[in-house]
Amino acid sequence: MSAKNATNKLSDPAIRNAKPRDVSYNLPDGGGLGLEVQPTGAKWWRLRYRFDGKEKMLSLGTHPEVSLKDARERREKARKDIAAGIDPGAKRKAEKETRAVLAANTFEAVAREWHQTVHTAKVSEGHAERTLIRLEQDAFPWIGEIPIAEVTAPKLLETLRRVEARGAIETAHRIRHACGQVFRYGIATGRCERDPAADLRDALKPVIVKHHAAITDPKLVGGMLRAFDDYQGMPTTRAALKLAPLVFLRPGELRQAEWAEFDLDGAMWTIPPVKMKRSKQQKVSGASHMVPLSTQAVAVLRELTPLTGHGRYVFPSPRGGDRPMSENGVLSALRRMGFAKDEMTGHGFRAMARTLMVERLDVPEAVVEAQLAHSVKDSLGRAYNRTEFMAQRRAMMQAWADYLDALRRGAEVIPFTNARG
Numbered sequence: 001m002s003a004k005n006a007t008n009k010l011s012d013p014a015i016r017n018a019k020p021r022d023v024s025y026n027l028p029d030g031g032g033l034g035l036e037v038q039p040t041g042a043k044w045w046r047l048r049y050r051f052d053g054k055e056k057m058l059s060l061g062t063h064p065e066v067s068l069k070d071a072r073e074r075r076e077k078a079r080k081d082i083a084a085g086i087d088p089g090a091k092r093k094a095e096k097e098t099r100a101v102l103a104a105n106t107f108e109a110v111a112r113e114w115h116q117t118v119h120t121a122k123v124s125e126g127h128a129e130r131t132l133i134r135l136e137q138d139a140f141p142w143i144g145e146i147p148i149a150e151v152t153a154p155k156l157l158e159t160l161r162r163v164e165a166r167g168a169i170e171t172a173h174r175i176r177h178a179c180g181q182v183f184r185y186g187i188a189t190g191r192c193e194r195d196p197a198a199d200l201r202d203a204l205k206p207v208i209v210k211h212h213a214a215i216t217d218p219k220l221v222g223g224m225l226r227a228f229d230d231y232q233g234m235p236t237t238r239a240a241l242k243l244a245p246l247v248f249l250r251p252g253e254l255r256q257a258e259w260a261e262f263d264l265d266g267a268m269w270t271i272p273p274v275k276m277k278r279s280k281q282q283k284v285s286g287a288s289h290m291v292p293l294s295t296q297a298v299a300v301l302r303e304l305t306p307l308t309g310h311g312r313y314v315f316p317s318p319r320g321g322d323r324p325m326s327e328n329g330v331l332s333a334l335r336r337m338g339f340a341k342d343e344m345t346g347h348g349f350r351a352m353a354r355t356l357m358v359e360r361l362d363v364p365e366a367v368v369e370a371q372l373a374h375s376v377k378d379s380l381g382r383a384y385n386r387t388e389f390m391a392q393r394r395a396m397m398q399a400w401a402d403y404l405d406a407l408r409r410g411a412e413v414i415p416f417t418n419a420r421g
Contacts, residue, residue, distance in 0.1 A: 214348030
């Protein structure tokens with residue numbers, strides 16, 4: 001028998017005809033290769049070999065997924081390794097460990113680890129969800145399977161260009177920012193050495209900032225306020241429209257107002273930090289936002305008390321249940337009154353108040369910013385406490401309400417600084 005036939009004893013028909021028995025048995029092909037037929041009918045290729053004087057065995061896969069021809073090729077490859085002083089079993093184990101390490105260090109794996117351990121602990125649930133969706137839709141399909149250490153700036157830019165190409169410029173910037181955080185996490189955990197996202201800071205198209213539409217012309221503001229007085233819709237919506245310019249909060253903070261937050265006798269609205277637009281940590285440990293109420297604001301709320309004061313929300317949903325009015329409540333009312341989306345929005349009351357108080361009433365900008373719940377810093381860059389300027393804020397809120405009344409009547413007004421004497 002030739003050397004070739006001495007090692008190739010099996011045939012495809014013999015393998016197909018091999019039936020299971022009560023115990024496993026082996027069909028040898030020679031050269032240490034054999035087909036183990038198990039009682040279940042499964043057929044495993046096994047390679048027995050000696051290395052450093054020890055007998056070992058290596059699995060080469062199952063039949064028919066691994067054909068007879070494939071099994072013989074794998075046997076020959078293993079024999080060449082042995083001849084070169086390499087243990088094929090140890091080699092396979094090392095390759096498996098390498099694959100596991102690479103799988104744990106792909107961009108997607110590191111990004112998901114960062115998202116779960118860091119990002120979700122720092123931001124709101126909604127923010128974290130939006131970040132993950134952006135990565136899943138616009139980053140993972142292109143760079144997710146690449147080891148994070150091998151993601152280059154050009155490759156990342158190519159990924160972001162796809163987002164730019166569909167006109168989502170701001171989204172591209174947000175993804176770059178999120179990727180930067182992932183790379184920095186990778187650096188901290190030893191999976192990569194640098195952040196290629198930082199190289200792309202000036203490589204993307206700039207975001208054209210679109211501010212919320214707001215009416216800032218005093219005469220037009222007066223006309224809008226008169227339109228609110230004449231609004232014929234739901235009484236709660238009418239009250240929300242009248243209160244919105246007096247407190248200039250974010251739409252979500254206004255519509256979710258709860259009666260328990262108000263001290264009408266003390267003319268103060270205390271909004272819990274969890275309701276404010278803040279980081280997760282600030283929502284937990286930050287101070288409440290204080291909203292001094294003008295006499296006009298208190299009057300709007302007292303007028304509304306008989307209608308909704310028995311429930312939880314100041315502006316409950318007209319559909320009933322323990323829910324606040326919808327996000328589109330005030331916005332829809334503005335549209336019905338003829339105010340276009342490029343003219344006025346629910347968020348526009350903030351821009352309106354900030355512009356007119358600084359420019360027309362001469363209110364110090366820091367006082368306005370504190371009332372807007374923005375981060376206000378002193379000359380040394382230190383953030384002011386959110387409860388500071390309270391006396392000035394009380395005076396400002398009343399002066400602002402009086403100013404709006406004057407605009408409603410079409411009268412001239414005097415600056416806030418002069419009004420204080």
